[in-house]
Amino acid sequence: MPASPSTARAINDRLALRLLQQEGPLTAGRLKQLTGLSRPTVADLVERLTASGLITVVGEAGEVRRGPNAKLYGIVADRAHLAALDVRTEGVSVVVSDLVGRVLAEASVPIGDDTGTGPAVERTVALVERVAKEAGADRLHTVGIGAPGLIDPATGELRVSTGLPEWHRRLVAALQERLPEARVSIENETNLAALAEQRDGAARDRDTFVLLWLSHGTGAAVVLDGKLRRGASGGTGEIGFLPVPGTPGLPSATDCEGGFHSLAGAAAIGRLAGEWGMPSPSGSGGDPIGEGPDGATAATLVRGAVAAVREGGAAVAGSGAAGAGALAGGASGGADAGGVVGGSGAAVTSAGSWAAGASGGADAGGVVAGSGAAVGEGGALADGASGGADAGGVVAGSGAAVGEGGALAGRASGGADAGGVVAGTGPVVPEAASFAAGDSGAADPDGTAAAPGTTVPDGAASVILPGVADRFLDALADRLAIGVASVVAVLDPGCVVLGGEVGQAGGAELARRVQARVRTMSPMATEVRPSVLGGAAVLRGALLTARDLAQDELFAPSER
Numbered sequence: 225m226p227a228s229p230s231t232a233r234a235i236n237d238r239l240a241l242r243l244l245q246q247e248g249p250l251t252a253g254r255l256k257q258l259t260g261l262s263r264p265t266v267a268d269l270v271e272r273l274t275a276s277g278l279i280t281v282v283g284e285a286g287e288v289r290r291g292p293n294a295k296l297y298g299i300v301a302d303r304a305h306l307a308a309l310d311v312r313t314e315g316v317s318v319v320v321s322d323l324v325g326r327v328l329a330e331a332s333v334p335i336g337d338d339t340g341t342g343p344a345v346e347r348t349v350a351l352v353e354r355v356a357k358e359a360g361a362d363r364l365h366t367v368g369i370g371a372p373g374l375i376d377p378a379t380g381e382l383r384v385s386t387g388l389p390e391w392h393r394r395l396v397a398a399l400q401e402r403l404p405e406a407r408v409s410i411e412n413e414t415n416l417a418a419l420a421e422q423r424d425g426a427a428r429d430r431d432t433f434v435l436l437w438l439s440h441g442t443g444a445a446v447v448l449d450g451k452l453r454r455g456a457s458g459g460t461g462e463i464g465f466l467p468v469p470g471t472p473g474l475p476s477a478t479d480c481e482g483g484f485h486s487l488a489g490a491a492a493i494g495r496l497a498g499e500w501g502m503p504s505p506s507g508s509g510g511d512p513i514g515e516g517p518d519g520a521t522a523a524t525l526v527r528g529a530v531a532a533v534r535e536g537g538a539a540v541a542g543s544g545a546a547g548a549g550a551l552a553g554g555a556s557g558g559a560d561a562g563g564v565v566g567g568s569g570a571a572v573t574s575a576g577s578w579a580a581g582a583s584g585g586a587d588a589g590g591v592v593a594g595s596g597a598a599v600g601e602g603g604a605l606a607d608g609a610s611g612g613a614d615a616g617g618v619v620a621g622s623g624a625a626v627g628e629g630g631a632l633a634g635r636a637s638g639g640a641d642a643g644g645v646v647a648g649t650g651p652v653v654p655e656a657a658s659f660a661a662g663d664s665g666a667a668d669p670d671g672t673a674a675a676p677g678t679t680v681p682d683g684a685a686s687v688i689l690p691g692v693a694d695r696f697l698d699a700l701a702d703r704l705a706i707g708v709a710s711v712v713a714v715l716d717p718g719c720v721v722l723g724g725e726v727g728q729a730g731g732a733e734l735a736r737r738v739q740a741r742v743r744t745m746s747p748m749a750t751e752v753r754p755s756v757l758g759g760a761a762v763l764r765g766a767l768l769t770a771r772d773l774a775q776d777e778l779f780a781p782s783e784r
Contacts, residue, residue, distance in 0.1 A: 234781035236261060236269050241278065241299065241779045245324060249282045249298035270297060277303065278779065299324050304774050305361035307352055307406075308766035310413070311371040311392055313337075313440065316348050317763055320359035323778070325771045328359035335391070344391035345398045352399065364406040365778075367399055368770030370416040370762040372441065375458045382410055383458070386478045407773060413437070414461055415452055416765025417723050417757070418445030423768055425756035426721045434717045436463070436707060439519035439724035439759060440490045441480075444711060464489070468706050484710075487703040490522040493726065496703070497525045500696040503688060519759070523725035526700070529693035530733045536690055697730075701737035708738055708752065709745040716748045721755055728758030 227235065236259070243258050244250060250258070256266045273279045274297075282298035301322035310317040314337075319330040333351050335344045356364055371392050374383040382393050400408050418435040421427045427435070431450040437443035444461035446453045453460050464485035465475045475483035486492055505524040708720050720742075721727070722735055731754045739752035757764055 230781070233269070233272070236265060237273060237781065238779055240266075240269050240273065241775070244279065244297065244299050245775070249296040251285050251294060251296055255297075273297075301326060304365035304778060305356065305359060305363070306767065306770040306774055307356060307364050307367045308763055308770055309348070309352070309367070309369045309395075310763040310766060311348070311369060311395065313372070313389060316351065318351050318355045319763060319767060320355050320361055320364070321767055321771070323365075323771070323774060325767060327767075328361070329355045331355050331358075335389075337389075339391075341389070341391045341394060344389065345394050348391070348395055349398050349402050353402070364403055366770040366774040367403065367406050367408045368416075368766040368768075368773070369396065369399075369408070369410040370413040370766040371395075371410060372413050372443070374462070375410060375412050375454070377454055377456070377458045380409065387480070407777075409769065409773060411766070411769060412443070412445075412454075412458070412461075413762045414443035414445045414723070415454070416769065417755075417761035418447055418721075418765070419452065419768060420757055420761040420765035421721055421723065421755060422447060424764065425761060426753045427719065430719050432717050433719040433721060434461075434711050434715060435721045435723045435755075436704070436711070436727065437724045438488060438704075438722060438726035439522075442485050442488050442707070444707075446715060446717070448715070448717075463707055463711070466707065466710060468710075470703070470706075484707045488707060490519040490726070492703075493522040493525065493700065496699055497529075497696055500699060501692045502529065502696050519725045523729040523759075526697075526726055526734065527729035528688045529696050530729070530731055532688040532690045532693035533697060533733060697734060697737060700730075701734060701741055704734075704738045705741035705745065708742050708750070712742060712746045712748050712750050716750075718749070719751045719753060721753050723755040723758070723761060725759040728755040730754060 239259055240255055243255065247254075247258070252263075252266050252270055255261075255270070256263055259266065261269075270279070274281075277300060279297045280300050281295050283296045284294045285296055301324045304323045305320060305328075306323070306325075307318060307320050315332060315334040317330070317332040319327050321327045331351060331354065333347055335347060339347070352364075352367070371382060371388075373385045373388050373392065375381070376383050381396065384393065396408050396410050399406070414435060414437040417437060418427070418433075421435055422430065422433070427433045427447070430447075432448050434447070435445040437445070442464045444463040446460050455461075462480075464480035464483050466484040467474050467482070468484050468487055471482045471486040473482040475481060475485075480486075502525055505521060505528060704722070711717065711720060722730060722738065727734075735752045735754045739750065742750055742752065755761065
């Protein structure tokens with residue numbers, strides 16, 4: 225049975241609006257080409273949509289021939305304003321956009337564990353109101369929220385969970401009360417991340433895939449035949465509760481400890497890194513690595529390990545390092561291709577040695593000399609240079625106090641350890657081979673050295689040796705493969721995206737290792753990809769959801 229004229233008009237209008245959303249401003253002629261509609265039909269719908277306030281002329285196409293056909297039509301973006309929230313256990317991020325999804329303002333606030341439910345809710349609602357004001361929005365049409373936990377498919381509400389803050393559950397009602405004209409919706413954070421990766425990220429070419437969320441905690445989102453699957457109770461993808469080998473016990477109905485979460489959560493990744501000798505990244509404040517509540521510390525560890533393996537030399541962990549773990553010439557401290565750390569102002573050559581005249585130098589064997597040292601053949605200082613060499617041909621800095629066997633004594637000013645490493649002024653580096661930010665020179669037992677006066681850049685607090693990094697990534701891939709193989713055995717999705725901050729930090733290197741292991745564990749061919757959007761996928765997914773809901777309402781045909 226053919227559609228009625230009114231239904232046909234509604235279908236055509238909706239098609240044109242979707243094209244304007246996807247493609248941006250278009251001429252009537254281009255709309256005709258993309259829709260396949262006749263010229264009179266396109267002219268009618270343009271007139272109809274303009275009269276309803278949904279589209280307007282936003283410019284001209286710049287064609288040689290002027291006239292009505294050159295007009296560019298676009299969606300009236302300020303017809304509605306939208307807000308999106310990424311709610312985490314330790315804070316919340318908010319963006320406000322126009323109807324087409326262009327971000328106008330954004331902000332974040334931390335919310336500590338010691339913050340009461342009422343104050344936490346008030347702080348979040350106040351943030352939404354402030355960001356909306358900064359965006360110039362008089363009112364919000366739709367608010368989309370991404371949060372951890374189970375969403376009841378019958379009510380659309382966040383279910384009670386002993387492991388999540390109570391203020392998460394109170395937030396929707398509080399926003400609805402303060403923003404009575406707005407439509408407020410909430411969705412599981414991992415589900416939103418999957419929607420974002422499918423629209424704008426790693427799964428753009430996939431109708432069926434699974435997103436494995438790797439951040440503070442773990443989760444999974446299942447997309448089959450283009451549709452997000454939530455399950456009978458909204459719990460599809462709660463992979464943190466999956467019983468797995470290698471944990472001290474089993475998870476419970478109220479606690480995922482003992483499940484996959486205990487293998488792949490941020491704290492578990494931190495402990496694994498420590499077991500393999502990975503240094504603590506800067507910013508951890510001396511706390512156990514990987515304990516960052518938002519997964520950022522675990523992501524820093526993984527990112528540093530990948531950089532060390534990729535470069536084939538020591539990588540400087542933490543923010544502030546130049547390049548992918550090796551500091552270029554002129555930077556304050558650096559690492560050559562052999563993993564030797566240069567002094568302040570050192571110019572590291574492509575061969576991994578310091579250029580002549582730099583502050584600090586290296587002999588042909590890659591041994592580092594102190595500031596101003598002139599290194600001769602065999603590692604001995606040239607005549608007149610300040611400092612000297614031990615019996616092994618290792619150069620000690622000026623004023624060095626070298627103990628028996630060439631070991632640096634205490635906190636002496638310059639020296640070499642028993643392994644033939646040159647140390648600058650400052651403390652001996654601990655076994656983890658980490659520099660405290662601002663320490664003046666150091667040497668560890670494995671051959672990593674800094675020249676006298678070396679100041680490690682702020683944020684570049686640790687050196688990751690490639691062997692350590694490689695073993696850590698292998699161990700992490702072993703763990704992740706258990707979760708991926710479990711998903712593959714049940715769903716056979718063909719593609720798994722390693723999402724969240726950790727998945728993005730691991731990149732193609734970690735994804736490749738996981739994929740290789742899964743192929744030995746499962747007969748189903750599965751491609752493992754790294755996330756494109758990382759932790760930002762939740763906020764992006766919440767905004768896309770809010771935009772879809774708003775457009776569904778505003779683009780609906782008016783009653784006639």
